[in-house]
Amino acid sequence: MKNSEPENLGAHSRRTFFKSLGTVAATAATAQVQSVAAELEKINTEKIVGPNAVPVTLRVNGEKLQLLLEPRVTLLDALRNYSSLTGAKEGCDRATCGACTVLLGDTPIYSCQKLAIESQGIEITTVEGLAKNEKLSKVQQAFLDKDALQCGYCTPGFVMSVTALLKKNPRPNADDVKHACAGNTCRCGTHPRILQAALRAAGVETASKTEVVDYV
Amino acid sequence: MSNWPAETKYIGHSTARIDAPAKLTGKARYASDIQAEGWLYGMILRSKWPAAKILSVNLDKARQIPGVKAAVVARDGSFTIRFYGEEIAAVAGTSKQVCLDALRAIEVQAEVRHEFVVNENEARKENAAQVWAGSPNVPATPHVRENGSVDTAFPECAAVIKGFYTTAVQIHHPMETHGNTVSWTDDGVTAWASTQGVSSVRDGLAGALQLDHSQVRVITEYMGGGFGSKLGAGVEGALAAKLSKAAKAPVRLMLTRFDQSLAVGNRPSSFQKIKMGATADGMLHAFEMENYGTAGIGAGGDSGGGSGSADIPAPYIYKVPNTRVKQSAVAVNAGASRAFRAPGNPPASFGMESAMDDLAVKLGMDPLELRLKNDPSPIRQREYKLGAEKFGWKEKYQKPGSSSGVVKTGIGCAGAAWPAGGASRNTQGEAQINPDGSIEFRLGVQDIGTGTKTVIAVVAAEMLGLKPEQITVRVGDTRFPPGPGSGGSTTCGSVSATVFDVCTNALQQLQTQSGLADARGENWFAACKKLGVNPLVVHGKWQPGLTADHACGVQFAEVEVDTETGLVTVKKILGVHDCGLIVNQVTLESQINGGIIMGMGYALYEERVMDDLSGVVLNPNFETYKLPGIADVPDIEIVLINMPERGVIGIGEPATVPTAGAIANAVANAIGVRVCSLPITPAKILAALGKVPPATA
Numbered sequence: 001m002k003n004s005e006p007e008n009l010g011a012h013s014r015r016t017f018f019k020s021l022g023t024v025a026a027t028a029a030t031a032q033v034q035s036v037a038a039e040l041e042k043i044n045t046e047k048i049v050g051p052n053a054v055p056v057t058l059r060v061n062g063e064k065l066q067l068l069l070e071p072r073v074t075l076l077d078a079l080r081n082y083s084s085l086t087g088a089k090e091g092c093d094r095a096t097c098g099a100c101t102v103l104l105g106d107t108p109i110y111s112c113q114k115l116a117i118e119s120q121g122i123e124i125t126t127v128e129g130l131a132k133n134e135k136l137s138k139v140q141q142a143f144l145d146k147d148a149l150q151c152g153y154c155t156p157g158f159v160m161s162v163t164a165l166l167k168k169n170p171r172p173n174a175d176d177v178k179h180a181c182a183g184n185t186c187r188c189g190t191h192p193r194i195l196q197a198a199l200r201a202a203g204v205e206t207a208s209k210t211e212v213v214d215y216v
Numbered sequence: 217m218s219n220w221p222a223e224t225k226y227i228g229h230s231t232a233r234i235d236a237p238a239k240l241t242g243k244a245r246y247a248s249d250i251q252a253e254g255w256l257y258g259m260i261l262r263s264k265w266p267a268a269k270i271l272s273v274n275l276d277k278a279r280q281i282p283g284v285k286a287a288v289v290a291r292d293g294s295f296t297i298r299f300y301g302e303e304i305a306a307v308a309g310t311s312k313q314v315c316l317d318a319l320r321a322i323e324v325q326a327e328v329r330h331e332f333v334v335n336e337n338e339a340r341k342e343n344a345a346q347v348w349a350g351s352p353n354v355p356a357t358p359h360v361r362e363n364g365s366v367d368t369a370f371p372e373c374a375a376v377i378k379g380f381y382t383t384a385v386q387i388h389h390p391m392e393t394h395g396n397t398v399s400w401t402d403d404g405v406t407a408w409a410s411t412q413g414v415s416s417v418r419d420g421l422a423g424a425l426q427l428d429h430s431q432v433r434v435i436t437e438y439m440g441g442g443f444g445s446k447l448g449a450g451v452e453g454a455l456a457a458k459l460s461k462a463a464k465a466p467v468r469l470m471l472t473r474f475d476q477s478l479a480v481g482n483r484p485s486s487f488q489k490i491k492m493g494a495t496a497d498g499m500l501h502a503f504e505m506e507n508y509g510t511a512g513i514g515a516g517g518d519s520g521g522g523s524g525s526a527d528i529p530a531p532y533i534y535k536v537p538n539t540r541v542k543q544s545a546v547a548v549n550a551g552a553s554r555a556f557r558a559p560g561n562p563p564a565s566f567g568m569e570s571a572m573d574d575l576a577v578k579l580g581m582d583p584l585e586l587r588l589k590n591d592p593s594p595i596r597q598r599e600y601k602l603g604a605e606k607f608g609w610k611e612k613y614q615k616p617g618s619s620s621g622v623v624k625t626g627i628g629c630a631g632a633a634w635p636a637g638g639a640s641r642n643t644q645g646e647a648q649i650n651p652d653g654s655i656e657f658r659l660g661v662q663d664i665g666t667g668t669k670t671v672i673a674v675v676a677a678e679m680l681g682l683k684p685e686q687i688t689v690r691v692g693d694t695r696f697p698p699g700p701g702s703g704g705s706t707t708c709g710s711v712s713a714t715v716f717d718v719c720t721n722a723l724q725q726l727q728t729q730s731g732l733a734d735a736r737g738e739n740w741f742a743a744c745k746k747l748g749v750n751p752l753v754v755h756g757k758w759q760p761g762l763t764a765d766h767a768c769g770v771q772f773a774e775v776e777v778d779t780e781t782g783l784v785t786v787k788k789i790l791g792v793h794d795c796g797l798i799v800n801q802v803t804l805e806s807q808i809n810g811g812i813i814m815g816m817g818y819a820l821y822e823e824r825v826m827d828d829l830s831g832v833v834l835n836p837n838f839e840t841y842k843l844p845g846i847a848d849v850p851d852i853e854i855v856l857i858n859m860p861e862r863g864v865i866g867i868g869e870p871a872t873v874p875t876a877g878a879i880a881n882a883v884a885n886a887i888g889v890r891v892c893s894l895p896i897t898p899a900k901i902l903a904a905l906g907k908v909p910p911a912t913a
Binding site for chain 2: 077190192211
């Protein structure tokens with residue numbers, strides 16, 4: 001791996017940004033100057049990688065995933081296009097639909113907005129990592145029981161958001177679920193069922209409001 | 217009476233979606249998940265101009281980028297661009313990043329045209345820029361339908377209302393974008409397509425690539441929604457195939473969300489000028505409507521893949537003795553419309569049901585009363601009465617605008633009709649019964665999220681005396697016996713009747729071959745064992761007496777309107793729906809929920825916004841094209857009218873039809889003035905209340 005400044009990084013590299021900021025910051029408040037200087041020093045000692053592919057090691061669902069990726073490859077791309085983990089879906093690629101939601105540690109994140117190279121060293125959980133020994137997780141089973149899916153494309157994202165919620169708050173109420181799923185989009189209109197499934201996974205049953213009436 | 221069994225174990229009950237485990241664990245492979253051996257990433261370069269003449273497209277520099285394996289033009293030679301986002305060229309490379317670099321390296325020489333029009337009202341003017349050269353944006357003569365004599369009827373009316381009800385262009389936005397993975401080898405073309413119609417994609421690709429139908433195979437094991445927009449092969453399908461041929465490798469070409477907003481369909485807008493009158497006792501007597509809407513470039517010179525029509529059914533579900541309806545589609549420089557969940561019906565319902573409530577106000581009548589007087593459908597009459605009781609209509613109804621306080625409440629209702637929803641009579645299917653008793657059904661249909669696979673398993677289990685989990689179901693392959701595209705809410709009826717026939721034939725043949733009188737249930741394994749070593753393959757097709765069409769449905773809405781912010785909150789929707797024989801209740805309910813929520817988006821949030829000056833779509837993303845989210849979704853209650861005597865009818869479309877009308881009426885009931893234009897945004901509410909000036913269109 002070359003350690004030199006890449007030729008074609010353009011005007012927007014983090015390094016040049018901080019360099020220019022450094023000169024401006026000389027006139028700013030002392031504390032700011034110091035923090036910028038510290039950041040600059042840190043960056044100058046960092047190894048510059050890219051733009052060509054570099055080795056990246058991810059820990060996904062308890063297994064090591066060793067990939068060769070350009071630094072600009074997102075975590076979502078790395079999963080879907082450089083490994084066989086296509087459970088996380090791409091619905092927008094700009095942090096608006098949540099179909100790509102995975103857990104970074106215990107935190108649900110939009111994997112389309114995180115670079116793979118930045119995701120190293122933390123346990124990543126995708127929807128493929130939830131079922132153990134072919135047995136669906138509590139959240140997955142509740143989604144099945146409540147039919148909380150239609151086309152299924154948004155489903156992995158919702159499942160991950162609800163899974164993260166229950167890790168943090170095992171007894172959520174309806175508002176907690178709505179808040180946790182606010183960053184997930186479903187176009188088939190499965191939302192009421194997702195809410196019921198999340199509550200069921202938390203041990204709260206909701207009664208069906210459907211009535212069947214004979215015509216004749 | 218239909219020929220379905222009267223006593224059932226699975227039909228009419230609830231079986232969990234059979235492919236739920238695959239979808240919940242990430243094992244389900246959608247078109248966008250296919251990783252064929254040596255696959256490449258594909259991407260499309262789209263026009264940044266709404267109108268231009270492309271003189272030349274130079275792909276040389278793009279091809280030189282390391283990792284780029286193929287680049288093709290969308291059309292040979294010089295060609296005309298008619299909308300922002302039209303396809304110019306496509307590339308295939310070893311990564312998304314390489315493709316992004318390649319798109320930037322494509323050199324396009326174009327003669328940019330400044331004469332274009334994206335606004336329906338501008339496009340109708342005499343001096344408007346022509347979308348299709350030599351062809352007017354609006355046909356010289358509108359479609360006219362006339363019954364009785366409106367001119368003599370209006371003076372006979374005791375009350376007459378006039379209204380101008382408008383609806384916006386709505387975009388399908390399935391969660392999985394349009395696209396395919398295509399592999400073109402010497403043996404032919406295989407396309408893993410995100411489609412609602414494997415057969416129509418096969419035929420479309422074969423046509424575009426000049427291949428025999430037998431040389432093209434389309435596979436759709438899973439797909440992420442379509443709502444009417446994914447019935448054809450699309451330009452993107454043909455481009456993926458051409459890239460695959462050039463690169464000698466499979467190409468996965470999925471559209472971006474941005475692309476999705478521009479080029480793969482939408483619901484036409486509507487501008488409905490309605491005049492309607494009734495006699496003093498509230499009987500509709502005269503109805504006149506002039507309507508226009510845009511189907512994008514689908515109107516005017518060429519259908520462009522869309523229906524090209526923006527006509528809506530009017531006076532919708534009502535019978536009026538004197539009517540005159542004039543309609544026309546307006547061409548603008550925007551992507552063509554496509555079929556969208558109950559084409560024509562949601563705007564028709566919104567316009568007509570709004571007019572009904574306005575007329576009720578003028579007559580001093582309860583709007584539900586006016587409907588019961590005029591709705592000719594006995595099924596809807598029953599649904600209105602049942603619904604009104606469950607909803608508490610009488611207790612909740614107040615005169616429009618009489619709700620006190622800053623946050624006002626209101627209620628409204630509206631009705632639906634869906635004339636299709638029957639079945640495709642050409643549907644075929646087969647089952648392979650193995651000597652070990654395992655059984656696999658194969659039908660060339662696709663499950664777009666409605667639960668088609670589960671319906672097949674439920675019907676088969678019922679007929680054969682087995683459990684749904686014993687039935688293996690395979691759909692979405694043109695090598696299977698042909699079935700219809702998922703359109704018109706016909707899939708459920710098509711597969712139910714076909715599986716019924718396959719099972720009937722299977723039982724007959726098993727009886728003959730095994731000598732057992734009844735191969736069902738506990739005899740199943742013994743009968744299958746007698747097949748010896750060869751599996752039994754049985755065919756079947758749609759049979760009469762098992763399916764019907766013409767679903768109805770009514771919905772009631774309760775809303776809160778904040779008169780200071782203009783925000784509308786839907787508190788509750790009650791949907792009362794019929795779809796003949798209920799096959800699988802749990803997936804049926806999910807479809808009704810979905811229809812209501814999509815209708816709510818249509819009522820309150822969704823609108824393609826275009827810039828008149830630049831001709832671009834201003835909201836090609838989910839930040840600014842707003843869909844209902846989980847926190848917006850109201851309390852939804854469903855009443856299902858079970859009518860097994862009618863046979864199977866689809867529900868996907870009727871469920872979304874009346875929602876917008878019911879919500880709009882509830883809003884008008886709450887604030888005492890009508891917002892005549894969808895979506896009902898806070899700005900429009902405040903304008904209707906006279907608190908802010910109205911926006912200029």
